[in-house]
Amino acid sequence: MCGGRSSRYLGGLAALSGQAAAAEEHRQAAIAHHRRLGARPLLARSLHEYAQLLANRAAGSDLDRAAEALAEARAIAAECRMTKLAAILNQQQAATAGPLVLEREGGYWTVRHAGTIARLPDSLGLLIRNPGRDLAALDITQLASGTPAGTAPRPQTPRRPRSTRSG
Numbered sequence: 001m002c003g004g005r006s007s008r009y010l011g012g013l014a015a016l017s018g019q020a021a022a023a024e025e026h027r028q029a030a031i032a033h034h035r036r037l038g039a040r041p042l043l044a045r046s047l048h049e050y051a052q053l054l055a056n057r058a059a060g061s062d063l064d065r066a067a068e069a070l071a072e073a074r075a076i077a078a079e080c081r082m083t084k085l086a087a088i089l090n091q092q093q094a095a096t097a098g099p100l101v102l103e104r105e106g107g108y109w110t111v112r113h114a115g116t117i118a119r120l121p122d123s124l125g126l127l128i129r130n131p132g133r134d135l136a137a138l139d140i141t142q143l144a145s146g147t148p149a150g151t152a153p154r155p156q157t158p159r160r161p162r163s164t165r166s167g
Contacts, residue, residue, distance in 0.1 A: 031043065041080050044085060108122060
């Protein structure tokens with residue numbers, strides 16, 4: 001079985017030793033070689049490894065280039081039915097997809113992430129899971145308006161009068 005061009009392995013060794021420029025050069029050479037050979041499974045693996053290198057470095061346009069490499073690797077993995085690699089690539093997609101953007105637009109919240117846009121109605125029942133705590137829509141409104149969460153008065157819930165029974 002062929003493991004691919006030696007540049008793929010040299011890129012891994014260079015990355016492990018902290019030589020990012022040499023690692024990138026070797027990874028690009030492996031990608032070009034596998035592309036010329038038409039070795040689609042090896043190309044998918046090389047693109048994945050290159051995307052990891054770029055995502056770890058995250059300088060300049062690295063995240064955009066990593067996302068492009070992951071997209072191509074994902075397409076090849078699906079085409080070649082590389083189920084294990086496809087699962088790994090799907091997990092890594094969010095890491096290179098960019099930031100989550102949350103904006104209030106009138107009576108709605110617009111959520112943008114990885115090219116997807118969702119609009120949610122503004123309501124007190126809306127909760128967004130934040131690592132370690134729940135964040136209510138009212139708190140989000142306060143954050144969006146520049147008021148620190150928890151400092152603005154909360155609306156009072158009307159209380160029902162207690163019934164008194166004699167008996």
